[in-house]
Amino acid sequence: MSARRGMRRLAPLAALALLLATAPALAQDLLIRNATVHTATARGTLQGADVLVRNGRIAAIGTRLDAAGATVVEANGKPLTPALFAGITAIGIDEVSGEDATTDTTLALGAGSKEMVVRPEFDVTLAFNPDSLLVPVARVEGLGFTVLAAGTGEGGSIIGGQGAVMRLDGGDQPAGPKLLFVQLGGGSAAGLVGGSRAAQWMLLDQLVDEVRGRIPAGSNAALLTPAGRDTLKRYLDGGGRLVVRVDxxxxxxxxxxxxxxxxxxxxxxxGGEAWRVASELAAAKVPVFVDPLDNLPSNFDRIHATLENAARLRAAGAIVGFSQAGDSSHNARKIRQLAGNAVAHGLPWEDGLAGLTRVPAEAFGVGGELGGIAPGMRADLVLWDGDPLDVASLARQVWFDGRAIPMHSRQTELRDRYLRPAPDATRGDLPRAYSTPAH
Known part of the structure; x- marks a missing residue:
């Protein structure tokens, strides 16, 4: 048989192999029957409702829907929500915080020099690792999407760079438009401009002048590269949102x-003190992503921090979402506890859920795809065994595009391994950690 004929004969086999390899990633048809559906939309909560998924998207919500060949899951009245927002994190770009080789969050050009480095074109999504162990740890807890943040650490600038929404479905491409990260106020951001808040605003205005051509690109005073000017211009022209860390x-x-x-x-x-300007934030329709556990004057920017921050903001009509102030990546699952605490301190329950679903999805440019249960939206769903804002509740099953994901992670595997009965020296099937080397 000639080589050419052999290649023709192998081609269909190769195509079949490719199809089989990609089959698990194909969208699924699914009917979740008799759930308490928290839509996170204007429809609110629907009791005893069915959700039908076709080709990975919500096809219908109602009662007694026809499965018509779809896989049926009986919810028995349990809560069904959209997959939740994990917060503004470094999931997938910060594996071991203490090991520099596994962290990709911050640009440090010019570290140790007096030269101000402003590189808004820096994009952390290029370093996202979908195989990070933090991804399954987060998603088995019902978390379906996050925003990757560019850091503004030592050697960086008040403008950290760009990030975006990333789904935790195993893909490696941003799910929404790019976002530009900025840090203002005290702390390291102030230190990088001589410790003066006024200098921050001076430099931001200078950057605007560069983009608008009032400072020539070749000027000795210019702070931006050509790519940096193009990037910043897009945001100044309304083509993206700045996410500003400020308290x-x-x-x-x-x-x-x-x-x-x-x-x-x-x-x-x-927004540690955001409640003090709640009416102005509401009027400007600026979303605020707070940490509801931030209630102590941990620094001079948070003197008036309070557990009622979210409730007071929402009562004034402001848009409220959630993001952890601490280790938001390795402990992303705690964001449900944050929302629950906000509800315990006066925030309406539906607004607590919205802060983990609709609010971040709309604020970060994916509102038509994520953060709600409505016809046409992605079927990124979570079935819970109890109140999703109760820290004692667990996710029974998580779906991405209607595909059920394995409900295990490195942490659950370690739990199961070490919950085994006490080692028995006569057994030979124990893990190496239980065996004692022969002497």
Whole structure:
């Protein structure tokens, strides 16, 4: 048989092998029957409802829906929600925080020098690792998407760079538009501009002047590269949102004035004192992603922090979401506890769920795809054994595009391994950790 004929004969086999290899990733048809469906949309909560999924998307929500060949899951009245927001994190770009080789969050060009480095074109999504062990740890807890944040650490600048929404379904491409990360106020961001908050605003205005051509690109005073100017111009022209880490009420007011003056869309991350400017935030329709456990004056930017921050913001009409202030990546599952604490301190329950679903999806540009249960949206769903905002509840099953994911992770595997009965020296099937080397 000639080589050419052999290649023709192998081609169909190769195509079949490729199809089989990709089959698990294909969208599934699914009917979840008799659930308490928290839609996170204007329809609110539906009791005893069915959710039908076709080709990976929500096809219908109602009662006594016809399965018509779809896999049927009996919910028995248990809560069904959209897959939840994991917060603004470094999941997939920060594996072991203490090991530099596994962290990709921060650009450090110019570290140790006096030169200010401003590189808004830096994009952390290029380093995202879908095989990170943090991904399954988060998603078995009902978390379906996160926002990767570019850091502004030592050697960086007040502008960290770009990130985006990433689904935790095993893919490696951003699910939404790019976001630009900025840090203002005290701490390291102030240190990088000589310790002066006023210098931050001076530099931000200079960057605007560069983009608008008021400072020539070749000027000795220029801070941006050509790519940096193009990137920043897109945000100044309304093509993206700035996510600004800021806490002090006075700094938030200054941010609102600056963003209005330049026509820039912003979202606030942190907002420890945001409740003090709640009416201004509501009027500007600026979403605020708070940590409801931030209730102590841990620094001079958070003197007025309170457990009622989320409730007071929402009562004033502000848009409220959640993100952890601490180790948001390795402990992403705790974000449900944050939302539950906000509800315990006055935030309505539906707003607590919205802060983990609809609010982040809409704020970060994926509102038509994620964060709700409605016809046409992705079937990224979670069936719970109890109240999803109760830390004692667990996810019974998580689906991405209607595909049920394995409900295990490295942590559950370790749990199961070490919950075995006490080692028996006569057994030969124990893991190596239980065996004693012969002497």
């Amino acid at each position: 002090r009420a006075a700094d938030i007011r200054q941010l609102l004035r600056w963003s209005k003056r330049h026509g820039v869309q912003v979202a606030i991350r942190g």
